[in-house]
Amino acid sequence: MRKICLVLLAVMLSLSIVVTSCDGEKETIKLSELNWGSAQFQSAVAKIIIEEGYGYDVELVPGETIPLFQGLRDGDIDVFLEGWMENQQEAYDAAIAAGDIVNLSFINDDNWQSGFVIPTYVIEGDTARGIDPMLPDLETVDDLKDPECVATFADPEDPSKGLIVNGPVGWECEIVLNEQVVTYGLADYYNVMNAGSSTALFASLKGAYDAGEPWIGYLWGPTWIAGALDLTLVEEPPYDEDVWNEDHGCGWPSVHLFIAAHKDFEDKAADVADMFREWEMSTATLDEVLAYMQDTEGEPIDAAIWFLKNRESIWTEFVPDDIADKVRDAVADM
Amino acid sequence: MWDFPELNFPIGEWVNRAVAWLTDNLEAFFDVITTAIREPLVWIKNDVLLWLPWWVVIIIVAAIAWKIANWKVALLAVLGLFFIGAMGRWDDTMTTIAIMVTSVIVSVIIGVPLGIISAKSDRFEAFQRPILDMMQTMPAFVYLVPAVFFFGLGLVPAVVATCIYAIPPAIRLTNLGIRQVSPEVVEAGRSFGTTGMQLLLKIQLPLALPNIMAGVNQTIMMALAMVVLCSMIGAAGLGLEVLRGMNNLDVGRGFEAGISIVIVAIILDRITAALGKKGTTA
Known part of the structure; x- marks a missing residue:
């Protein structure tokens, strides 16, 4: 018991990173x-x-x-x-x-975020890698309700629904994307899963990308992975301040x-x-x-x-x- | 002359290549493991723990605690679980227990047989020791990320990562337990003409049971210790709440989830510790 308490304590401490300060030298x-x-x-x-x-x-x-x-x-x-x-x-x-x-x-002021980022090959395929287009007609978030889309992005833990990967816990995107899924009427079709940390989010996207598998989830730019991979944003209604404040039913503002x-x-x-x-x-x-x-x-x-x-x-x-x-x-x- | 020469051993490069090779070539293998872990895990979580009414879960846990330990532990289980539910952490706790139970089952299925082999073969024991040391000391982050490559996000990589950390005590204590069975008893068994299998099943394993149960106990504790780390790869449950609390500087929220982990740990520790003691008196 003492052991687990110590381990837990250590984990919490290391999470809350101790910031060192030194006085003296101005x-x-x-x-x-x-x-x-x-x-x-x-x-x-x-x-x-x-x-x-x-x-x-x-x-x-x-x-x-x-x-x-x-x-x-x-x-x-x-x-x-x-x-x-x-x-x-x-x-x-x-x-x-x-x-x-x-x-x-x-x-x-030209950075971006979106909860509906997909690898471009999902729509267009990639002849060089031998990947056929999976969802050639996917354009807007409304199209995501299509049963074919849902089946493509199927949640392995609950195959009747699709899976959208959300960003790290505690980030604003957690709340926004959960609400957007409801506002866009996707809640009956998709589960939203937290990636836990940005590292895990990248690993999840990179793993799917390298395997040529479908993936949909949250990402932002600038980030190296957006520079390194060929990604597409599923179209959302353009940003509008009133809509955003009401129910987040539009794309992110920068x-x-x-x-x-x-x-x-x-x-x-x-x-x-x-x-x-x-x-x-x-x-x-x-x-x-x-x-x-x-x-x-x-x-x-x-x-x-x-x-x-x-x-x-x-x-x-x-x-x-x-x-x-x-x-x-x-x-x-x- | 004082600086270390730049030898540039490309260990990291090799590991990257190995991981890439594994992802490319063993995908089918990882898919099988993923399914083998996911199906029972999702069943335990959705069709047992979260399907049963909360009071049935509490009664079952209390009954088990009473049967194996004593009424004090049973009372502790009732109060502890009720307290968790009263804080609004019931569903998270059930998810965490589902991850933990699956991890412990997998760890025992893999760990106990390997422990028996280690006890039977000195060469195997010498071989496994450095590997177990590595599994226990390698920082979990190092294998959490490749776990996502191989097993996706969520519960499955969490179970895999937990097992990597929790299998070593199961192997070590099984090995130790069998090796500590006194040579006279083994000799007596032999003189009655037991076969190797009879010796193992009827004499060595029963006598090693307290140690094996101590190994299971340790495995459970290790699994709970991994709960918070595993939330960083999207495993739901109490760990995610701790992380969310920390990331929002909401210490109270993190504490609620943290204290829930502690309560679960205490209940399971008392029950499995009693199980170990029972083995001795039996």
């Missing part, structure tokens, strides 16, 4: 390193620019959204990027209202990807705060980098170096010329 800036590709890449880019250009030390604090965001509120982390505002709206609003954090920038800082960060490093205010990265840029990262099996830091060397026109917009020169010189030797 010159160290602590950046979040959230556990998905586009965030890790941008944190790596920021780390190189701040260290080489502005001369501060940077410590990356890895972790999940909620624990790190709490760390930002408490001041254990100075800058938090890239946050998905709508996915943590309550926590974000509460932190802004309490004056614990300030928003520095929105990174882009999310505000934000960079936020602890309230005291301005006093600590105003120049770096100014840089983050200029920060902008399109989904296309991030997809490109993430696909590069996946192809080369490289670390975020390698992708950051590649980006700083090859996509100068983007990042030199964030920083004054003298800083850009310093970064350019340093990166040339990396």
Whole structure:
């Protein structure tokens, strides 16, 4: 019994990632390193620019959204990027209202999410891999009620219905997709299963994709898997704010990807705060980098170096010329 | 000269290739396993535990506890399960128990025979030991993701991952139990002219029963410890509630599910521990 208690305790502790803090050296800036590709890449880019250009030390604090965001509120982390505002709206609003954090920038406005993502070969087939089109007529979410669609996406645990794979537990998509399935009238035809974690979601999609099997579920962009696989979004009614607030009966709006800082960060490093205010990265840029990262099996830091060397026109917009020169010189030797 | 030389052993690369090969070539094999696990699991969950009215489940568990242990454990089971239901965690708990029961059955079916072989063959024992060490210490995340590749999301990979973690105690304690049967007793049996099979079934296994039951007990505890981790690959039940609570910083929700796991663990621990003791006195 003691053993299981200890094991459970350890599991819970490791889930709630302990954020370490160290006092003393004011010159160290602590950046979040959230556990998905586009965030890790941008944190790596920021780390190189701040260290080489502005001369501060940077410590990356890895972790999940909620624990790190709490760390930002408490001041254990100075800058938090890239946050998905709508996915943590309550926590974000509460932190802004309490004056614990300030928003520095929105990174882009062309990101997407959908609960009805399918591999393109489901509709079009893939002659190179010998996959025949399974559902050539599938276009809109309404078509999903078709018995053939339901049978194609059959839930192995309950074959009378189809299966839609939802995102990680506790993400906003959990609530939204469950409601969308009801609103679109799909609840009688489909079960919705939680993927548990983003890793499991990717593994599920990648496993089905490599085997050429049908798959339908939640995904978002920018992510490496959207860059690496040929995917299609089943059409939903276009986003409309009133409909969305009523019953989520339309496609997702693009999310505000934000960079936020602890309230005291301005006093600590105003120049770096100014840089983050200029920060902008399109989904296309991030997809490109993430696909590069996946192809080369490289670390975020390698992708950051590649980006700083090859996509100068983007990042030199964030920083004054003298800083850009310093970064350019340093990166040339990396 | 102080840095370790860059030898670049491509172990990771080999593992990736092995996983890709397995996915490509053994799909049919994995499908068979998937069905073999899914059918009884879904039956236990939907057609037994969730089909029976809640009070019938409580009465059955209490009756088993009374019969095997004593009235105190039976009372504990009634109060504990009622408490879980009162917190609104009944369905999640039944799902978790279904995963756990299936895992334990699979673990015992695989573990006990392997334990017997280990007891009979020193060479096999030496061979299995490092493999069991690996199964117990390899961080579960490492095999959770390939489990999704092979078995899809949800309950089935959860059972597989749980078994990887829970089989070793079943093998180890069966092996230990049979090896600890005193040589005099075995000798006495031999002198009465028992065959190898009679010796095993009539003398060694009955005398090893307390140890084997301790192994089953450990297997159950290991299975419950995996519940939270398995929710990360979409296994429903209490683990998912813990994860959801944690991901939303809703400590209360996580605690409710966590305490439910603890209650289930205590009840099952008391019952199986009593089963082990009964074996000794019998």
